[in-house]
Amino acid sequence: MNKSINLKKRPVGTPTLSDFEFVESDVNPSISDGQLLLEAKYISVDPYLRGRMSDAKSYVPPFKLDEPISSGVVAEVIETKNDKFKKGDFVSGLLQWKEKQISTGEGLQKIDKSKAPLSAYLGIVGMTGLTAFLGLHEIGKPKKGETLVVSGAAGAVGSVVGQIGKILGLNVIGIAGTDEKIDMLKSEFGFDHGINYKTTKDMKAAIKEAAPNGVDIYFDNVGGPISDAVLFNINQFARIIICGAISVYNKTEIPMAVAVQPFLVKNSALMQGFIVSNYADKFPVAMKQLATWLGEGKLKYKETVVEGFENTPQAFLDMMDGKNKGKMIVKV
Amino acid sequence: MNKSINLKKRPVGTPTLSDFEFVESDVNPSISDGQLLLEAKYISVDPYLRGRMSDAKSYVPPFKLDEPISSGVVAEVIETKNDKFKKGDFVSGLLQWKEKQISTGEGLQKIDKSKAPLSAYLGIVGMTGLTAFLGLHEIGKPKKGETLVVSGAAGAVGSVVGQIGKILGLNVIGIAGTDEKIDMLKSEFGFDHGINYKTTKDMKAAIKEAAPNGVDIYFDNVGGPISDAVLFNINQFARIIICGAISVYNKTEIPMAVAVQPFLVKNSALMQGFIVSNYADKFPVAMKQLATWLGEGKLKYKETVVEGFENTPQAFLDMMDGKNKGKMIVKV
Known part of the structure; x- marks a missing residue:
């Protein structure tokens, strides 16, 4: 049957x-x-x-x-x-x-x-890779030397975002939920820093330590308290890509969080929801780049x-x- | 002395x-x-x-x-x-x-x-007018027929934002805190709708009623619960200009709010902090337009x-x- x-x-x-x-x-x-x-x-x-x-x-x-x-x-x-x-x-x-x-x-x-x-x-050469590539480029507008924080960093999209960040010359910090994942981010995917949010008491301080010059780009897959902690560390003109909010998808009540508005206005910062299907016209160029990097061994998955x-x-x-x-x- | x-x-x-x-x-x-x-x-x-x-x-x-x-x-x-x-x-x-x-x-x-x-x-031909004009244009990117919500609408910036919205052919909703202000918004400044947030019990429903097709642009001067209520009514590709957060400036604790991330990702929406001084290169053009409108009697203050x-x-x-x-x- x-x-x-x-x-x-x-x-x-x-x-x-x-x-x-x-x-x-x-x-x-x-x-x-x-x-x-x-x-x-x-x-x-x-x-x-x-x-x-x-x-x-x-x-x-x-x-x-x-x-x-x-x-x-x-x-x-x-x-x-x-x-x-x-x-x-x-x-x-x-x-x-x-x-x-x-x-x-x-x-x-x-x-x-x-x-x-x-x-x-x-x-990596499908929606996951496209989401990472286009979210980072179209909203994040990365510039060499900037600091990128990725939440859900050991997930499908997050691990690609961090690797592209390294290819582009960024300081890359990944946030994930087990020490094993943190090890993997650093040893296999080349992230500069990893923070285990489940064992870290003061996330705000931990992010500050990993990003002493502040956060320029935040690729947010999770929302919730992790994202609140990142907010306290954003720089002037920071770009925040809201790619997902997995921490709240199962919530039955309306989730509350630290109010983002004062942080955005103080820092002239931008926060934008990202849905890969809105960028279909950019798929061919992005897929070609992803395939090239994959062939060159620069991207692992x-x-x-x-x-x-x-x-x-x-x-x-x-x-x-x-x-x-x-x-x-x-x-x- | x-x-x-x-x-x-x-x-x-x-x-x-x-x-x-x-x-x-x-x-x-x-x-x-x-x-x-x-x-x-x-x-x-x-x-x-x-x-x-x-x-x-x-x-x-x-x-x-x-x-x-x-x-x-x-x-x-x-x-x-x-x-x-x-x-x-x-x-x-x-x-x-x-x-x-x-x-x-x-x-x-x-x-x-x-x-x-x-x-x-x-x-009107200084920082207030420039803030209204450039915030609305540079982040709001208004298109004729769209719906604009302005909070702090009876304030200096808000009242100009709404008037520019009307000049550009938008459906304009103003939120303010007294009936007298609401009357002024409609009778003097030409707003289509006004909502008194102090006497309205269900702000979410009141905004929905005034904006049956949803909110495309939100010019936010206040933050806090008013902004939470607007979030529930935003459209796909909405643009939210964070110009101020007067409701939280006097708070001594970190203010909490409805988490914006799920709304932004669901609607591919954008939220950006606006500081007029970042747009100094656009002042001459904007001041000329404001002075013209003022001369034509299209802008009141x-x-x-x-x-x-x-x-x-x-x-x-x-x-x-x-x-x-x-x-x-x-x-x-």
């Missing part, structure tokens, strides 16, 4: 396995002219999916109840009645959590297995690969809980 | 008269070659001065204790040994709170009494003029307490 994973109910607070439901259907749906039959190979689980599970107003519409969840997926074309794709092609795109599914090919990108491993097209389609919901929960290192991916 | 007003001690929380001290000195200081002797005519009291009275890190250095406070002042040249200025010239610039003072002329602008009243050079140099500290306290309508000015 062909399995799919539906959203059964909207999570309240932290999602649980009971919010998901496995549904079975025909093994081989039949395709019409212009269509493709795809078999999922790799599925990406990402923090932003939590937002789509709620029905609050957001930049992407909420998932519908009792319908399959969708996210970034790498799939193989196993049948085709569309001239643009042939059997055996690999594609990536926003697809459903289904073992097999029909597509018109719209919005899918053919990907080249020989240039990078298939799973990398969900990460981590994946946490979970095996088995049936483990996709658990992989999502683990990712929300910070159990991944780098990009969390399900190998179908 | 020639009087000056010194900062005697740094205010804790709300400033009081005892934080200021009157000091007397020689009636006519003697001037050297290249210098001018100035007599103050009008003194501007502004919210940002509160920040300079503290010794916290800010965009302008703190005032020194036991030295005169300085702010925008219009003065007359009563003696000159500087070829660029003649006796009887009027100038505006950042000057000390002194009845008479010596200047080298540096940083002073000659002003033309025939084009606008002297006091207007501290307001309000002043609250307090008479007497000795009332300057009280005028500052009253302005911090919202007792002014429009620009608060002391006539020396």
Whole structure:
């Protein structure tokens, strides 16, 4: 049977396995002219999916109840009645959590297995890399010698942001939640400093110590008290990229924080929400640069690969809980 | 005797008269070659001065204790040994709170009494107008038909922001603290809607009612709960100009607020601190436009003029307490 994973109910607070439901259907749906039959190979689980599970107003519409969840997926074309794709092609795109599914090919990108491993097209040369590259460049506008702080630094996006920061000649400080992650940031990804927010009592002071000249760019993946502590250390004309707020996604009450307005006005600083899809016109240039750096060995990436389609919901929960290192991916 | 007003001690929380001290000195200081002797005519009291009275890190250095406070002042040249200025010239610039003072002329602008009243050079065709015009244009990037919310709308900057918004074809909503101010916003300054935050129980709902299509631009002079309420109503790609945070300037504890990060990321919105002095290269163009609009009768302005140099500290306290309508000015 062909399995799919539906959203059964909207999570309240932290999602649980009971919010998901496995549904079975025909093994081989039949395709019409212009269509493709795809078999999922790799599925990406990402923090932003939590937002789509709620029905609050957001930049992407909420998932519908009792319908399959969708996210970034790498799939193989196993049948085709569309001239643009042939059997055996690999594609990536926003697809459903289904073992097999029909597509018109719209919005899918053919990907080249020989240039990078298939799973990398969900990460370093896919949305993850693009988010890091474009967020840092378009809002952060980095200049050599400046200081960059990255929260969620051991996550998929964060680890790439820090590496690009080093390529551009920045002083890079990563914030993460275990000593093992901090070691990895410094030894594998070349970060200058790492701060374990779970064992550090005074984050404000720790950031000041790592950034004695102040913080020029803050790439924020988490929000919450970590971001409050960074605020106290920003410089004149600081740029803060709000890429995510994973610390509050599961909150059921409206989260409070240190008021940012006095810091922004005192420092003529900028804070901007970043959604990679708004920068689609810049994808080709950015992907080329990322592929070049990857080929030159200047960019490394981590994946946490979970095996088995049936483990996709658990992989999502683990990712929300910070159990991944780098990009969390399900190998179908 | 020639009087000056010194900062005697740094205010804790709300400033009081005892934080200021009157000091007397020689009636006519003697001037050297290249210098001018100035007599103050009008003194501007502004919210940002509160920040300079503290010794916290800010965009302008703190005032020194036991030295005169300085702010925008219009003065007359009563003696000159500087070829660029003649006796009887009027100038505006950042000057000390002194009845008479010596200047080298540096940083002073000659002003033309025939084009606008002297006091207007501290307001509508001075820093106030420039702050409104440049904040709205440089960060707000207004487009005809968009919705603009202004807090502190009956204040000096706010009332100009709203009027420029109307000239540019925006739907303009002003927030202020008395019904009298709300009436003035609508009847005199042409705002489309006014909200009295002191008598409105549900600010979030009131803003939604006045802005059924959501808020595209928020010109924020106040911070605090008013700004929290606006956040819930922002649109995709909203721009928030943080021009001031008068609601927190007197706070002694770090103020908390609704966390802005989730709103910014959901809406790809931007929030930026605005300090007019960073845009000095745009002053000539902006002043020309403001003067043109003023001449055409498209811009009106309000002043609250307090008479007497000795009332300057009280005028500052009253302005911090919202007792002014429009620009608060002391006539020396």
